[in-house]
Amino acid sequence: MNVHEYQARQLLTRHGVAVPPGDVCDTPEGAKHVAEELLAGGARLLAVKAQIHAGGRGKGTFKNGFQGGVKLCPTAADVYDKAKAMLGNVLVTKQTGPAGRLVSQLLVAAAPDIRKELYLAVLLDRACSRPVIMASAEGGMDIEEVAARTPEKIVREPVDPALGLMPYQARKVAVALGLKGDLLAQGAKLLLGVYQTWWQCDASLVEINPLCVVRTIEGKDALLAVDAKVALEDNGLYRHPDIQAMRDLAEEAPLEVEAGKHNLNYIKLEGNIACLVNGAGLAMATMDIIQHFGGRPANFLDVGGGASQEQVAAAFQIILRDANVKGILVNIFGGIMDCDVIATGIVAAVKATGLSLPLVVRLEGNNVQSARRTLLASALTIINGSSMADAAQKVVRAVAAKQG
Ligand code: GDP
Numbered sequence: 001m002n003v004h005e006y007q008a009r010q011l012l013t014r015h016g017v018a019v020p021p022g023d024v025c026d027t028p029e030g031a032k033h034v035a036e037e038l039l040a041g042g043a044r045l046l047a048v049k050a051q052i053h054a055g056g057r058g059k060g061t062f063k064n065g066f067q068g069g070v071k072l073c074p075t076a077a078d079v080y081d082k083a084k085a086m087l088g089n090v091l092v093t094k095q096t097g098p099a100g101r102l103v104s105q106l107l108v109a110a111a112p113d114i115r116k117e118l119y120l121a122v123l124l125d126r127a128c129s130r131p132v133i134m135a136s137a138e139g140g141m142d143i144e145e146v147a148a149r150t151p152e153k154i155v156r157e158p159v160d161p162a163l164g165l166m167p168y169q170a171r172k173v174a175v176a177l178g179l180k181g182d183l184l185a186q187g188a189k190l191l192l193g194v195y196q197t198w199w200q201c202d203a204s205l206v207e208i209n210p211l212c213v214v215r216t217i218e219g220k221d222a223l224l225a226v227d228a229k230v231a232l233e234d235n236g237l238y239r240h241p242d243i244q245a246m247r248d249l250a251e252e253a254p255l256e257v258e259a260g261k262h263n264l265n266y267i268k269l270e271g272n273i274a275c276l277v278n279g280a281g282l283a284m285a286t287m288d289i290i291q292h293f294g295g296r297p298a299n300f301l302d303v304g305g306g307a308s309q310e311q312v313a314a315a316f317q318i319i320l321r322d323a324n325v326k327g328i329l330v331n332i333f334g335g336i337m338d339c340d341v342i343a344t345g346i347v348a349a350v351k352a353t354g355l356s357l358p359l360v361v362r363l364e365g366n367n368v369q370s371a372r373r374t375l376l377a378s379a380l381t382i383i384n385g386s387s388m389a390d391a392a393q394k395v396v397r398a399v400a401a402k403q404g
Pocket residue numbers: 020046047049054055056057058059070072109110111112113114117140141209210226227228
């Protein structure tokens with residue numbers, strides 16, 4: 001699960017990481033109000049930032065032509081205008097894809113006097129099975145280019161998860177970021193806070209880009225997290241009801257949200273052959289075999305070990321709401337699951353949806369004989385797959401034939 005920047009800032013501040021003061025809002029009037037408070041509190045410049053679950057906002061473009069999802073404003077009136085241009089409009093960035101994302105919330109924050117932009121992230125390194133700190137003195141909007149062209153400018157510090165980030169490691173990274181004197185101590189402390197955020201929240205990623213060296217009103221140097229991204233590990237979310245409450249369903253794929261309501265594990269893909277399978281492993285094998293025979297899966301869908309008729313019906317509804325789907329492959333291995341329950345569910349769903357697409361069904365295992373009888377008795381045009389390979393070939397062929 002991802003959260004918005006304004007929520008990521010809340011998680012970071014719990015662990016002592018400093019961020020510029022600011023607040024979230026969802027109307028131009030609200031934005032103006034936050035701006036007036038920040039100006040009264042001593043801010044000289046304000047940042048208006050579109051809240052979407054995607055980066056690259058600074059260089060993004062709104063579909064109405066407005067440039068940039070991050071804008072700096074000197075006055076509350078200016079904040080009002082920028083908020084009006086952004087709210088209710090769709091922002092397209094490198095990370096959103098061409099469809100873009102609707103902006104319905106903004107963060108209005110004090111814009112500090114930035115001297116230097118650094119990059120800092122904590123993530124899980126699967127290769128060494130450890131959390132790793134990634135940092136670079138070349139932070140800001142072009143970190144992807146730094147990674148591609150000059151990877152040596154990104155330092156990596158693996159962390160022993162049993163010990164946590166050790167103070168000497170935090171200082172080592174702070175030195176690598178080019179921090180000196182008082183900033184070095186501040187940087188090491190901030191690193192420990194960022195690591196704590198990652199660890200305590202069961203995050204999969206905490207990324208601060210840019211982490212900024214700023215000049216305070218008193219003329220001192222300080223470190224501030226000017227952008228923040230936190231991605232949570234879904235399997236750890238049950239331990240964090242407060243973070244679960246931060247979920248923004250509007251940012252998630254609608255079909256995946258609908259599937260979740262029925263306890264179905266659905267992930268939309270780009271192909272045209274829908275799959276309905278029980279068990280994640282079998283679902284992946286099914287996608288592989290479709291691909292092997294020259295087809296392209298439209299989704300991953302695991303109905304679980306003991307799906308009910310209602311779940312099968314819901315699964316069909318969800319599959320069919322994807323306009324790319326040109327054929328369906330049902331691949332069920334009845335272990336705990338009674339194949340006849342699935343067969344009855346399929347017949348009901350085909351009738352309810354008036355299905356006209358080719359449907360190939362491969363059933364095996366528990367009570368498969370009555371399942372086959374149920375399918376036959378329905379007199380529906382359901383293509384029987386005798387094995388996984390047979391079923392995959394049949395659905396690929398049927399879809400190809402339909403497309404002429
Ligand atoms: P992103 O493009 O989605 O990663 O959004 P960011 O929050 O990182 O903003 C993009 C860029 O805008 C940053 O790298 C900064 O250069 C600039 N920026 C963002 N917030 C501020 C701010 O408060 N003050 C100043 N001066 N620049 C900012």
